[in-house]
Amino acid sequence: MEYELDKALKDMSIEDDKPIVLARGIALTKDQFQFFFDSESELTTVLETGAWTFNDWSITLERWVEKPPDDYLKIIPIWIRLRNIPVNFNTADTIKEIAAHIGQVSLVAFDPLKPLSKGYVRVKVLFDVNKPLKNFRELQIPSGEVINIGVEYERIRRRCYQCQRLTHDRE
Known part of the structure; x- marks a missing residue:
């Protein structure tokens, strides 16, 4: 009986589910990163939220452009x-x-x-x-x-x- 219960619990397990990845990123320089989003709506949500922080320091976020203007990330x-x-x-x-x-x-x-x-x-x-x-x-x-x-x-x-x-x- 204990074996059957253990097997039933294992069959119900969600261990095979992979975690959801919201964004991936790479370091461009020591203080600039590029993040990749799976959808436009996720990117828009992040950009419209306002100020973001890391380690209590503010982070400037902008949509990537090939030729950034002078005020880019400022x-x-x-x-x-x-x-x-x-x-x-x-x-x-x-x-x-x-x-x-x-x-x-x-x-x-x-x-x-x-x-x-x-x-x-x-x-x-x-x-x-x-x-x-x-x-x-x-x-x-x-x-x-x-x-x-x-x-x-x-x-x-x-x-x-x-x-x-x-x-x-x-x-």
């Missing part, structure tokens, strides 16, 4: 959170204007008909990795008052402590 899509926008200026145009000083705006997740229950507005920008990350931007309102707008970068963990850039680290 732009990273990231979601930012803008905080402390005065309620009277909480409009899509103002949000885009503030975010445009951080990077090229690709999407504003703002609905003026919904309350800002989380205290921030999310904006997806294309960020130049050679620029420093800034934790706030100054906004001068028509009265002349200058207000600090807080900026948070989603999924960005490590940066240089001296110059705030993503490309290197100095203690």
Whole structure:
């Protein structure tokens, strides 16, 4: 009976199933890799997700092109959170204007008909990795008052402590 049970369990085993391979890659240089995807949808999902990290360092990902432009692998899509926008200026145009000083705006997740229950507005920008990350931007309102707008970068963990850039680290 024990033998029959063991045989039945072995027959039900999925040991013959091979693992699913989502991406394969090769090293091009010491700091550049090329990944291969099995489908266009997998590639699109990876590219549209935003910032990716390895060992807490940001990774710039772009679709391979035969003749890359000058800014190739220097732009990273990231979601930012803008905080402390005065309620009277909480409009899509103002949000885009503030975010445009951080990077090229690709999407504003703002609905003026919904309350800002989380205290921030999310904006997806294309960020130049050679620029420093800034934790706030100054906004001068028509009265002349200058207000600090807080900026948070989603999924960005490590940066240089001296110059705030993503490309290197100095203690």
